[in-house]
Amino acid sequence: MTISIIGAGPGGLTCARILQKHGIPVTVYDRDPHPHARNQGGTIDLHADDGQLALREAGLLDEFFALARPEGQEMRKLDPAGNLLEHHVPDEGELFRPEIDRGRLRDLLLDSLEPGTVRWGRALDKVDGSRLSFMDGTTVETDLVIGADGAWSRVRPAVSSAVPEYAGITFLEAWFDDVENAHPELSALVGQGSAMAADGDRCLFAQRNGGDHIRVYIVQRLPVDWVGAGDTPELRTRLLDTFSGWAPKMLRMITDNDGPYIDRPLFVLPVPHTWEHSPTVTLLGDAAHLMPPLGVGANLAMLDACELALALAGSVTIGDAVAAYEKTMLPRSVEMARQLENGAEGLLDLD
Known part of the structure; x- marks a missing residue:
């Protein structure tokens, strides 16, 4: 099978790593000219029940813990005067949701891939069936396109008319x-x-x-x-x-x-966001379910990536694998999106 992933973020790279662990060739295309072309953002907490599960399947959990900051689980709630209202201090050895800088996580995943897996400077224009058309005028034929290219996904229009x-x-x-x-x-x-x-x-x-x-x-x-x-x-x-x-x-x-x-x-994407099954195109992470930034985005993207890669490794056909993956991913993401709908408003609440 020929598998093409669009987007070298946590989801796309996790999917590529697990596919390669199962001996499945994969190519990742990213619009950035090189890995360090832009800042990757702040810190994220990877949860034991999703992000860490994906890293365990990728064989990278020990390396993650060596880089993570368990002390980052500390949380303080203040009032506008600066008085401490609530204070969570993680217990010794608590590892449910340690923090890691996005750049460090990306480097960990990149270094785990076979040389040449990621093709930099390849900005996608559109997907037409099984053909990828890039902004530089080149095209690639592929058996499966995985859209892991975030909120403004160029892959999403191939299966969904939804826009953020x-x-x-x-x-x-x-x-x-x-x-x-x-x-x-x-x-x-x-x-x-x-x-x-x-x-x-x-x-x-x-x-x-x-x-x-x-x-x-x-x-x-x-x-x-x-x-x-x-x-x-x-x-x-x-x-x-x-x-x-x-x-x-x-x-x-x-x-x-x-x-x-x-x-x-x-x-955010509309809730619910689903699409008709296609045997040649699917989505993961923010491309599939863009939600408020309340600690679930990267974790869900990596869990999506893990489940999709395992489905591809264990199914007879690509279409079967995509159908099995979406049967689990779509209901889960819809339920989570409903829970978090208007959730960003909660950040402003006194409670």
Whole structure:
């Protein structure tokens, strides 16, 4: 069989790794020109009942634990004055959902693949039956296309007319570097994991990353184009006005960031999102079920990838494998999407 995966994220790479473990050839195509062309994002927690299951099947669980940060499971809930309301400190040896930086996870998966598995600089244009057409004018014939290319998937239109919709919530990302030396007050406030505070309309969510970094997400209910063309000083002034009344030590998450803010409006797929079975095209991860970023996205993508790879390894035909995979994946993702529908609004709630 000839299998083509579009997208070298956690889901696509996990699928490729497990397929290769079962002796099945696979090629991954990614639009980035090289593995380190862009920042891969912040930290994610991989759960014992999905993301870690996929890594165990991939033979990479021990390597993951060597890189992960169990102390990142610490969680602090604050009020706008900076008072500690709730505090979860992980037990010694607790490994249910340790944190790992996305870049480290991606490197772990990439290094586990056979040389040449990922073809960089191959931006997909469209899928037509079993033919892949790329932006550079080249085409590839394949037996199966796996769309692991995220929210704005170029594979999805081959099986579904659904498009992501703005959820009404926006995350403005702020980076803090060398936090122990340059931002010691913020470091002490956040701890080794995450800290969040909300007042019903606004939320500050801070996550410690590896390498002495912290990322803060400024969460608000705003129009999708609210940022406009404003520069960082102008945005900072607007944010300070919005968060007036919050304690100065909390406002450091807004005022002391290193570099510009990054606007990340939240988009989701309609619920439920399903499609008619195709024996030559299927989807996994955000391409299949884009949900609010509440700790399930990467985990579900990796679980999808694991189940699809095992189905391909154990079925007589590709069509049988895809049907078996979708029979489990689609109901699970629909149920989870219903549970999380409008879930980003909950980040703003006092409770």
